[in-house]
Amino acid sequence: MKEFKTTYPDENYTVHVGHGIFNETLQYYTSGYDDVLYIVDENVHAHFKHTVIKHIKAPVLTRSGEAAKTAEAFMQLVESLLERGIKRSSLVVVIGGGATGDAGGFAASVTLRGVDFIQVPTTLLAHDSAIGGKTAINSSHGKNLIGAFHRPRGVIYDLDFLTTLPEPEILSGFGEVYKHALLNSEKAVTVLMDRTAGGIKAEDLEDSIIEGIRTKMYYVSEDEFESGSRKFLNLGHTLGHAIEYEYKIPHGHAVMLGLYAMMFISNNETDSGLFDLEAHQRYFSNLGYPMEILETLDPVRMLKYMKHDKKNTSDDTVGFILMNNDFQPYFTEIGTGKMVKYIRAMKESL
Amino acid sequence: MKEFKTTYPDENYTVHVGHGIFNETLQYYTSGYDDVLYIVDENVHAHFKHTVIKHIKAPVLTRSGEAAKTAEAFMQLVESLLERGIKRSSLVVVIGGGATGDAGGFAASVTLRGVDFIQVPTTLLAHDSAIGGKTAINSSHGKNLIGAFHRPRGVIYDLDFLTTLPEPEILSGFGEVYKHALLNSEKAVTVLMDRTAGGIKAEDLEDSIIEGIRTKMYYVSEDEFESGSRKFLNLGHTLGHAIEYEYKIPHGHAVMLGLYAMMFISNNETDSGLFDLEAHQRYFSNLGYPMEILETLDPVRMLKYMKHDKKNTSDDTVGFILMNNDFQPYFTEIGTGKMVKYIRAMKESL
Numbered sequence: 001m002k003e004f005k006t007t008y009p010d011e012n013y014t015v016h017v018g019h020g021i022f023n024e025t026l027q028y029y030t031s032g033y034d035d036v037l038y039i040v041d042e043n044v045h046a047h048f049k050h051t052v053i054k055h056i057k058a059p060v061l062t063r064s065g066e067a068a069k070t071a072e073a074f075m076q077l078v079e080s081l082l083e084r085g086i087k088r089s090s091l092v093v094v095i096g097g098g099a100t101g102d103a104g105g106f107a108a109s110v111t112l113r114g115v116d117f118i119q120v121p122t123t124l125l126a127h128d129s130a131i132g133g134k135t136a137i138n139s140s141h142g143k144n145l146i147g148a149f150h151r152p153r154g155v156i157y158d159l160d161f162l163t164t165l166p167e168p169e170i171l172s173g174f175g176e177v178y179k180h181a182l183l184n185s186e187k188a189v190t191v192l193m194d195r196t197a198g199g200i201k202a203e204d205l206e207d208s209i210i211e212g213i214r215t216k217m218y219y220v221s222e223d224e225f226e227s228g229s230r231k232f233l234n235l236g237h238t239l240g241h242a243i244e245y246e247y248k249i250p251h252g253h254a255v256m257l258g259l260y261a262m263m264f265i266s267n268n269e270t271d272s273g274l275f276d277l278e279a280h281q282r283y284f285s286n287l288g289y290p291m292e293i294l295e296t297l298d299p300v301r302m303l304k305y306m307k308h309d310k311k312n313t314s315d316d317t318v319g320f321i322l323m324n325n326d327f328q329p330y331f332t333e334i335g336t337g338k339m340v341k342y343i344r345a346m347k348e349s350l
Numbered sequence: 351m352k353e354f355k356t357t358y359p360d361e362n363y364t365v366h367v368g369h370g371i372f373n374e375t376l377q378y379y380t381s382g383y384d385d386v387l388y389i390v391d392e393n394v395h396a397h398f399k400h401t402v403i404k405h406i407k408a409p410v411l412t413r414s415g416e417a418a419k420t421a422e423a424f425m426q427l428v429e430s431l432l433e434r435g436i437k438r439s440s441l442v443v444v445i446g447g448g449a450t451g452d453a454g455g456f457a458a459s460v461t462l463r464g465v466d467f468i469q470v471p472t473t474l475l476a477h478d479s480a481i482g483g484k485t486a487i488n489s490s491h492g493k494n495l496i497g498a499f500h501r502p503r504g505v506i507y508d509l510d511f512l513t514t515l516p517e518p519e520i521l522s523g524f525g526e527v528y529k530h531a532l533l534n535s536e537k538a539v540t541v542l543m544d545r546t547a548g549g550i551k552a553e554d555l556e557d558s559i560i561e562g563i564r565t566k567m568y569y570v571s572e573d574e575f576e577s578g579s580r581k582f583l584n585l586g587h588t589l590g591h592a593i594e595y596e597y598k599i600p601h602g603h604a605v606m607l608g609l610y611a612m613m614f615i616s617n618n619e620t621d622s623g624l625f626d627l628e629a630h631q632r633y634f635s636n637l638g639y640p641m642e643i644l645e646t647l648d649p650v651r652m653l654k655y656m657k658h659d660k661k662n663t664s665d666d667t668v669g670f671i672l673m674n675n676d677f678q679p680y681f682t683e684i685g686t687g688k689m690v691k692y693i694r695a696m697k698e699s700l
Contacts, residue, residue: 071425082491112660141432310462
């Protein structure tokens, strides 16, 4: 088992990663609480209720995916915790994919004005969202616009949960793995592309996942509340969220298209050939990402969604993360007119 | 104008109290922001839209009273802020009674994972709830069970807003004024009872209000997250919230009945005559509090609500604030069976 610890001045937590670690590690946390409540993703419950989670009685089940992140589903989740008699001294254990983690963590954050919680991510995607204390639900105006910063007491990432993931889920999660490689180094990207040239298999990704967790931990420890470098973790996400919202495709698929757009705009902004766009287009298509969506984008609608991004500070620009010639991410404000032009130019280039 | 400042290690804020201070003080805060959004209580809007708040364009209106604190009203409030293009760098100004402050502050806390906000309490009751950074909405399981700790950037308490308050609103607000006097000293209680022997007039209360703010500031600065002495501010509230929920009476009315119950139980627990129960019963009745409700309490239903109180740590007891022979508040756990007996004994004594 690998362990990574945050480096805040206090209230640090550990991310545990390994195979078959769930029950023993959970026991370590729950033993300190009189009262433990479980929020479990319905898919995880269906797969594991007779095996690894069979000891969990009366969990609060969440619908899988973004359906867990509507206002109605969220309020129902909070009411279910209250119904079960949750106390400030209780521990909430959230077991599931990224959406369950986001909604479950937010529920723990606001119920009784905040109770302790543990994240148990069960998907490839959730290895990212479970770390860093960001929790959220969706608004009719965009994704993740309602939420809180609420640190978990611990994160248990048991890689055995990945074995039952359907292929689209793996593909979606790989978007964040790829993003972490971009934030890590050019070499990390090359290694990852080599490893996955013939397709993505979860078992081939373990080293990259662990590297990615290390990258994420670095940024969330350095800048918890996203006033500076943490924004870099949004690489690919500004347009990605807009695409996800408009086309209702999985988060990681949308992020991957957003990363392609980031490469296109970075090449233009830096006037360099930093990214081999054709090679990336081919690679993403071969893996199964719906690159054809990029050809259908409505720039004005995309802009409308992007303008709700939490990083924006002005009405006339969109905050965006790009990469420079030294393969370093940077934050910039792109004028709305210029952004429309970039989206149009990208469409024409495809 | 009087000013009180919190004494946290950082991110302190000031409570400004005075007559006619609203616009000048507000200007001091809003000048630091490009973008200001207003949440205004519909009653305040109706009274002051042509005068003191006439410069406020397109405010988000909230329904007055607890109707602002349902899950549906709350989500609508958050969506309205997003609809108006709120950014992380925006300031939200919340103008209204206690419920508007609770819901508006919570909305500021979760929209985009938290934006700055200013509390502008306009009622007697809200002089209490606007200070201390507690925000909340109600659950079907009880009051204030869903919320966050989110410090305002400032609190502007303009006593001129009190001039239009209807009598029941003054009576409700006086519950917290009385509670603060209890927490302050036996002498403060005597002075307050003398001042109000012939009825409650807002203009007679200013010194007591300012004393009360000082008391509240002391506790919220000492123990922001209610792990210790801040609990004392819940004096009268444990049973008070249960009564409020069951009988749908104003908050302060319920708190006053809760304070009477606190006196009854304190006298019994300390085996003393600390509180002259008959005199208090007469005083509260004369002021117009519905003391007859205490004779109709269903102890088991009250207990059910009290068990949802956020201070509880066990299923077999109810956390309760009492006062000892030195007129000091203390926290204790009362067994559920004993609590039922106390409520029955109090009913018989009336």
